[in-house]
Amino acid sequence: MDSGERQLFEASLRQAVERGGLFDAVLNDVGWRDAVAEDPTVAASVFALQGELNLTSAALDDVVAVGLGVVPSAALAVALPAPGAAVPPAAGDGRTVAVSGLGTSRMLIAAEVFVVVQRDRMKALRVTADELDRRRISGLDSPGSWVEVSGSVEAVDVSDVDWDGGIAAARRAIAQELSAASRAMLRLARDHALVREQFGKPIGAFQAVRHRLADCLLAVESADATIAVAWADPSPFAATMAKAVAGRSAATVARNAQQVLAGIGFTAEHPFHRYLKRTMVLDQLFGTSASLTEAIGSDVLRSGKVPAVLPL
Amino acid sequence: MELAEFRAGLDRWLDDNEAALRPDPDKSATLDGQMAHTNTVKRLAFDAGWMRYGWPARVGGLGGSPLLRGYLGEALAARRLIEPGPYSLTEVLAPTMIDYAPAQLAAEMVPQLLRGEETWCQGFSEPGTGSNLGALTCRATRTENGWRINGQKVWTSYAQYADRCVLLSRTGTVESAHNGITALFVDMDSPGITVRPLQTMHDVAEFCEVFFDDVAVPADRLLGAEGQGWAVAMDILPFERSTALWHRGAYLHRRLQDLLDAAPDGSLSPRDVGAVLEQMYAFRARSRQTQYRLDAGERLGPETSIDKLMLGIAEQSLYDLVPAALGPAVVSAGDREGRAWRAEYLYSRAATIYGGSSEIQRNIVARRLLDLGPDR
Ligand SMILES: Cc1cc2nc3c(=O)[nH]c(=O)nc-3n(C[C@H](O)[C@H](O)[C@H](O)COP(=O)(O)OP(=O)(O)OC[C@H]3O[C@@H](n4cnc5c(N)ncnc54)[C@H](O)[C@@H]3O)c2cc1C
Numbered sequence: 001m002d003s004g005e006r007q008l009f010e011a012s013l014r015q016a017v018e019r020g021g022l023f024d025a026v027l028n029d030v031g032w033r034d035a036v037a038e039d040p041t042v043a044a045s046v047f048a049l050q051g052e053l054n055l056t057s058a059a060l061d062d063v064v065a066v067g068l069g070v071v072p073s074a075a076l077a078v079a080l081p082a083p084g085a086a087v088p089p090a091a092g093d094g095r096t097v098a099v100s101g102l103g104t105s106r107m108l109i110a111a112e113v114f115v116v117v118q119r120d121r122m123k124a125l126r127v128t129a130d131e132l133d134r135r136r137i138s139g140l141d142s143p144g145s146w147v148e149v150s151g152s153v154e155a156v157d158v159s160d161v162d163w164d165g166g167i168a169a170a171r172r173a174i175a176q177e178l179s180a181a182s183r184a185m186l187r188l189a190r191d192h193a194l195v196r197e198q199f200g201k202p203i204g205a206f207q208a209v210r211h212r213l214a215d216c217l218l219a220v221e222s223a224d225a226t227i228a229v230a231w232a233d234p235s236p237f238a239a240t241m242a243k244a245v246a247g248r249s250a251a252t253v254a255r256n257a258q259q260v261l262a263g264i265g266f267t268a269e270h271p272f273h274r275y276l277k278r279t280m281v282l283d284q285l286f287g288t289s290a291s292l293t294e295a296i297g298s299d300v301l302r303s304g305k306v307p308a309v310l311p312l
Numbered sequence: 313m314e315l316a317e318f319r320a321g322l323d324r325w326l327d328d329n330e331a332a333l334r335p336d337p338d339k340s341a342t343l344d345g346q347m348a349h350t351n352t353v354k355r356l357a358f359d360a361g362w363m364r365y366g367w368p369a370r371v372g373g374l375g376g377s378p379l380l381r382g383y384l385g386e387a388l389a390a391r392r393l394i395e396p397g398p399y400s401l402t403e404v405l406a407p408t409m410i411d412y413a414p415a416q417l418a419a420e421m422v423p424q425l426l427r428g429e430e431t432w433c434q435g436f437s438e439p440g441t442g443s444n445l446g447a448l449t450c451r452a453t454r455t456e457n458g459w460r461i462n463g464q465k466v467w468t469s470y471a472q473y474a475d476r477c478v479l480l481s482r483t484g485t486v487e488s489a490h491n492g493i494t495a496l497f498v499d500m501d502s503p504g505i506t507v508r509p510l511q512t513m514h515d516v517a518e519f520c521e522v523f524f525d526d527v528a529v530p531a532d533r534l535l536g537a538e539g540q541g542w543a544v545a546m547d548i549l550p551f552e553r554s555t556a557l558w559h560r561g562a563y564l565h566r567r568l569q570d571l572l573d574a575a576p577d578g579s580l581s582p583r584d585v586g587a588v589l590e591q592m593y594a595f596r597a598r599s600r601q602t603q604y605r606l607d608a609g610e611r612l613g614p615e616t617s618i619d620k621l622m623l624g625i626a627e628q629s630l631y632d633l634v635p636a637a638l639g640p641a642v643v644s645a646g647d648r649e650g651r652a653w654r655a656e657y658l659y660s661r662a663a664t665i666y667g668g669s670s671e672i673q674r675n676i677v678a679r680r681l682l683d684l685g686p687d688r
Contacts, residue, residue, distance in 0.1 A: 190682055205687055210678035217677055221618045225597035244586075245594050290583075297586030306569045306589070309390075309562070310596050312315065312383050312603060 001039050009035065010045045023055040024105075033062050033072045040066050040169060041231050047173045051180025054274050056145045058106035060173060067169025068124065069162045070114060077103050077110035077129065079149050080170070086287035088116040088163060089149070097125075099132060100150045102285075107134050107147040116163055117155065124161035127153045140277040168239035170286045172230045175239070175246035178282050179223040182246075182253040185275045186216040189257035192264070203260070212256040219249035229310060237307060240292055247289025250279040313365060318380045322362050322387055332356060333393045341648055343516050346395045347431065347473050353394050354402070354428030357384065363426050371410055372423030377607045378555060385559035389566065396563045397518075398431070398470055400556035405432050405478055407551045412535040412544050413497060421476065421497070433474035433500070435465040435522060436545065442467075443672050445480070445545065446490040450524060452481035458531040459496060461504075461524040467666075471520035472509045474500045478548075480541050493541035497533045504528070514658035550612035552667050553620045558599045561623060564592055564630055567656070571630075574649065575637035584633055591626035598622055614680035617673040624664040624673075631660035 001009065009030065016026040027033075027046065035042045036059075043063045050057060062072035064080065079089040079101040089101025097117050107113065110129050117123045132151040136144060190213055193204030203209050223246040230242035254276045258265055265272040283289055300306060313321075326333065333353055339345035357363035366381035367373025381403065388394045406425055409418045424430040441448040450463030461481055471477070477498045484492020500507070504527035509517035536544045568588065572580075599619050606612060634657045635642050641650040642657060664670040678684045 190684070193684060201688075202685065204678075204684040207675070207687055210682075210684055210687060211671070211674045213682055213684065214674040214677035217681060218618055218621050221598065222591075222594040222622060225601060226594045228601070229597045241590060241593050245590050248590070293586035293590060294583045295586070296589055297580075297582030297584065300572065300585050300589060301580060301582055304572055306565060306572065309565050310593070310600060312319075312379060312386065312558075312600060 001035070001042060006042070006045065009042065010049070013045065013049055017049065017053065017055070023050065023057040024059075027057060027059060028074065032059065033074070036062055036066055037072055040234075043169070043173045044176050044227075044231050047176040048180040051177035051182075051278075052184050054181065054184070054271065054278060056105070056142060058104040060170065061104055061106050061110075063173045064166045064170050065114065067162070068114070068116070068166035070124075074106070075111045076126075077107040077113045078166075079103060079107075079113055079115045079132075081286060083281070083284040084288060084291075086167065086291070088118040088122065090115050090153075091118040092155075093119055095155055096152050097155050098150075098152055099127075101148075102137075103134065103147040103149045105144050105147065107149055108136070113149065115153070116161055116166070117158065122161050122163035123155075123158040125153070125155055125158050139281070141281040142274065142278075146281070164236050167286055168234065168236040171239040171243035172227070174282050174285055175223065175227050175230065175242040178243075178246040178250045178279055179220055179227055181275045181279050181282075182216070182220050182223065182250045185253050185257040185272060185279075186213065186220060188265075188270075188272055188275075189213060189216065189260040192261055196264075209260055212260055216253045216256050219252040223249040233310075240287070240296065243287060244289045244292035244296065247279075247283040247292070250283065251289070254279060313374075313376050313380065315377065315379050315383060318362075318365060318376070319383055319387075322384060325360055325362065326387060326391060326393070329356065329360075333391075335393065337648060341651070343518070347398055347470065350394045350398045351428030351431065353388060354399075354426065357388075358423075358427040367406065367422070367426065368410065370415065371406070371418050372426060379603055379607050382555050382558050382603045385555065386562035389559045389563040392563075392566060396556075396560045400552075400559055401432060401434065401470070402426065403555040403559070404548060404552045405434060408478060408495075408535065408544060408548050409497070411547060412495065412540075414532055414534075417497065417532060424475075430475040431470055431473040432476045432478065433468050433471045433522075434548075435468050435471075435477045435479040435498075437467045438464060439466050443669055446493070446542065447486070448480055448482055448493065449486060450479070450481050452483050452494055452496060452529070454483075455528065458533065459494075459529040461496070461498070461527040461529060463524050465522040465524075467510075467519045468507075468522045469519045469666075471500070471507045471522050472517065476500060477522070478535065478544075480545055483538055483541075488539075490542040491539055493545070494538050495535035495541040495544040496529050497535055498527065498529050502527050502529070512658075513661075514655040516655060516659075518659075549668065550616045553616035554599070554602045554606055554612055557595075557619055557623050558603055560627070561592065561596050561599055564627055565596075568592065568630055571633060571637060574641075574653075575633075579637040580633060581636075584629075584636070588626070588629050588633060591622070591629055595619070595622040595626045614676050617668075617676040617681070620667060621670055621673045621677070624670055627660050627663040631657045 061078045064078045065072040090097045090099045113127045113129050132149050135148045137146045196203050226245040227242045230238040335349045364374040365376045366378045389396045452459040452461050479496045479498045483494040504525040506523040508521045512518050642654045
């Protein structure tokens with residue numbers, strides 16, 4: 001897509017969301033799967049909107065499928081790594097493999113599940129959805145967003161798969177959603193600081209509040225710069241960096257925005273907590289920021305080499 | 313010239329001329345040696361053409377994108393051929409001269425700075441005026457053929473080496489605040505100027521007190537118009553936070569590698585190294601966007617405060633690793649490497665002070681980027 005087409009795509013997406021309806025249905029209508037199969041960077045637009053408006057969808061299945069080298073389909077769910085993990089959701093060299101992973105809401109309705117198996121080389125198989133146990137998770141995020149998937153399946157017809165490509169695609173998209181959600185939290189806090197008055201003036205006049213908000217913007221801009229690199233450079237390293245930085249930024253923004261919003265931001269009625277919870281869940285997917293940072297550092301120490309700098 | 317061609321040609325030239333460009337380790341252990349060598353490198357690079365790209369022809373340049381300057385400084389800093397501090401003054405002060413000096417003056421002076429024939433300094437801060445630059449009091453009064461200056465500057469980096477100074481002076485009343493400031497281009501050998509180097513905590517006479525006692529400055533040394541000094545200063549700062557920061561970021565990457573090479577096994581924690589690398593990487597990603605905005609002819613403004621904050625954080629967390637990894641060397645080693653790490657660790661503490669402190673940058677972000685309104 002060129003930038004004009006991209007703008008059109010974004011505008012029609014936003015309009016459709018504003019008309020209402022499930023985000024998955026909207027994505028269907030705008031031809032999202034064909035678009036991302038053709039140009040994976042389209043995911044930037046979708047995940048930015050998803051983060052900004054705190055939407056949920058099964059778009060991650062499609063992104064990961066494309067990254068793995070598979071044609072995405074509404075009938076195909078992808079088994080994702082379990083929360084906190086960044087390894088394939090299945091392992092084992094024998095004829096049967098144990099699956100234990102995570103799915104989006106699509107896991108409940110899809111006919112087929114795509115499972116990556118960790119062997120000395122990464123392998124993939126397609127399983128009929130009925131063969132797996134699928135259970136809605138009731139955790140932090142909005143109900144129905146995530147599904148636990150497990151079971152034992154026959155490893156027939158395994159094929160090679162680009163696991164690194166799948167991980168990188170997921171990390172880019174999740175990083176984008178994290179930063180958009182962070183920007184939304186900053187906006188909530190910033191707007192609140194302008195209207196909430198204490199001691200006869202808006203709280204946004206107090207330097208302690210201003211500097212917290214400045215730190216939020218600093219965090220969001222750091223994430224966005226890193227994410228922009230990841231969309232331009234498809235390497236796994238760039239995607240890992242983006243996810244790590246975006247995860248850490250989201251935690252910084254959440255902490256500061258929460259403090260500025262204070263009491264009102266602690267209520268269930270205020271939208272803040274939905275963003276906070278969503279970013280906490282997203283940080284758990286495909287490697288937490290803490291584990292990615294540690295892995296990046298370990299790689300550097302093991303090789304003794306600072307990775308090549310981003311060229312001008 | 314395009315960036316790719318410039319990069320390839322410059323890299324080749326740097327390889328071929330390594331011997332002439334490489335600082336002598338003994339001489340470059342002192343600030344005198346570093347200053348002299350930085351100017352030598354600028355001269356060689358100017359004569360070979362590299363230092364002239366990215367600058368307009370009317371000041372001796374060969375034109376082309378500012379990206380070329382970005383890459384030149386990056387390559388010199390990453391190879392440790394120059395000291396990024398003194399080198400970056402060119403990036404900070406030359407654009408100001410080009411934008412605000414009378415054409416004749418810029419054409420005469422800028423090439424001497426680019427070619428390393430001269431060193432310039434930036435006389436902004438005063439004993440009573442650090443963050444609150446708008447309250448400066450160093451006075452310039454009109455005379456028949458120019459200005460007479462009385463007052464004092466402080467923390468003026470490299471003033472003891474400087475041939476010229478871009479000086480902010482008070483021409484209006486003190487109450488006129490930002491509107492009563494005028495920028496002048498002052499010869500440092502003018503009668504009445506006394507420079508007193510200050511020993512810093514990192515044991516380098518990096519900055520000075522500069523006293524002005526009835527110093528005469530000719531009328532044609534006015535930068536911009538009388539009373540426009542604040543605008544001149546505000547236009548300098550984004551340069552300080554774009555190309556110059558890019559160069560410093562490249563230097564820090566090099567130093568992280570040097571630290572890995574020097575650190576004993578097991579002395580660095582993966583988590584700390586990962587965090588530092590992330591900060592440096594994010595800074596570079598951000599600063600790269602800024603370089604391209606400069607390339608596109610955009611006017612840089614308050615958004616460069618983000619770049620400055622990011623670099624301050626990255627620089628300090630990088631050097632925070634140094635005592636952890638090289639503790640004994642940093643506290644007690646008398647050898648060259650130990651002294652260098654010690655000095656750089658200490659110098660990194662200033663990264664959130666000079667060029668507008670991190671608090672001032674946050675004030676700018678809050679006021680200008682988040683539009684939070686007045687802070688009182
Ligand atoms: C190594 C080094 C090199 C330098 N080189 C030069 C140079 O070449 N030319 C030059 O002109 N100057 C130079 N400086 C000076 C530098 O610009 C000043 O130190 C800086 O602007 C801060 O001023 P100050 O030191 O007077 O601190 P102050 O302004 O007194 O500030 C003290 C503390 O109060 C905080 N503070 C002040 N105002 C506010 C506010 N409104 N809100 C919140 N916090 C606030 C500051 O952030 C700081 O933490 C250099 C400084 C250093 C350390």
